[in-house]
């Protein structure tokens with residue numbers, strides 16, 4: 001049943017309540033009732049209007065706060081993105097550092113470990129971030145150092161730490177520890193920096209040994225220089241003796257040995273001096289045949305003593321080079337002597353030259369012992385020698401001379417068959 005039909009059944013009960021006092025006349029009573037109903041309506045309408053105004057005001061307020069909220073929301077999202085970007089950037093800076101970095105909490109727990117630190121400590125980043133500082137850093141006084149830093153005392157700077165890895169490799173590290181402070185200066189934890197200086201230490205050691213070698217070289221050079229003059233005198237007198245003893249075979253042989261010994265010593269000393277001194281080129285144009293001629297006597301002497309057959313193919317006088325002829329001659333001698341020394345009696349050494357439009361190639365070929373590839377790889381290293389009493393300087397010096405001329409030196413060798421060294425030099429000299 002609806003409300004309307006209920007009202008139809010009890011019309012009097014609705015318009016005139018039973019308790020209401022009866023007015024003197026029915027008309028007056030109706031008018032009074034009407035007036036009060038009207039007044040009630042007016043009040044109702046006024047209240048409704050007020051309510052509506054209030055409602056509208058509320059609605060506007062709500063709309064305003066809504067848009068302010070949306071604005072705040074947008075700002076917050078932007079700030080959030082900015083924060084994300086900064087965090088990501090900081091993360092990548094942290095990960096790109098070549099130094100190892102550990103962030104440690106007040107409780108000694110690792111909070112952050114970058115890739116470099118994880119690599120040095122041979123752990124994964126996750127493993128390191130679950131460990132305690134003292135489990136990772138095994139220097140004897142790590143505990144005391146951390147306590148000191150977390151207390152706010154002075155930071156630890158470049159503390160040396162030699163880290164031995166399980167595979168036996170050794171890392172030279174510098175370890176630094178500093179407090180992390182908040183904006184109100186209170187300590188939040190510590191940051192540990194690990195710098196790997198293994199390579200620097202290795203270079204320092206090499207530099208020291210180079211310096212020692214250089215000092216030794218200088219001393220050897222000055223001694224060699226002092227020996228050279230008396231040696232020249234010995235060789236000169238031995239040559240005179242050789243001439244005077246021409247018809248006395250036994251003493252002549254002794255005199256020849258003195259000449260050969262003096263020549264040999266002179267060759268070694270020249271190599272040593274050229275190696276130890278800074279090289280300066282004095283270039284002139286010289287026919288290749290003249291260069292070969294300069295070397296001929298020394299090489300023929302050596303070859304005949306070793307019973308090795310030496311052939312020098314002299315090129316036409318038009319084939320010439322712009323070079324420091326003393327140095328290139330020294331290079332040729334070094335290669336020629338090595339070739340003779342690599343031969344057994346009756347094996348051969350052949351020296352020749354070919355040319356290209358802009359360069360000359362010198363060939364020193366022997367049918368001697370040859371070399372396996374691992375030996376070929378080392379022949380130009382200073383002090384590498386397989387000879388008893390060898391200096392191992394001949395080939396490194398030869399290469400230095402050829403490099404200074406802007407040329408190329410190459411070697412091809414077959415064990416048991418022989419070796420060929422080739423030198424290529426520009427006809428117009430260095431850098432032209």
Ligand code: ADP
Nearest residue numbers: 338339342385386387390391392393394395419
């Ligand atoms: P050294 O002659 O004092 O040993 P070098 O620098 O002249 O020093 O030569 C280095 C090494 O290279 C030699 O000891 C030798 O083992 C090898 N070698 C050089 N030339 C030849 C060659 N023609 N045949 C075989 N081995 C050679």
Ligand code: MG
Nearest residue numbers: 334338394395
């Ligand atoms: Mg040599």
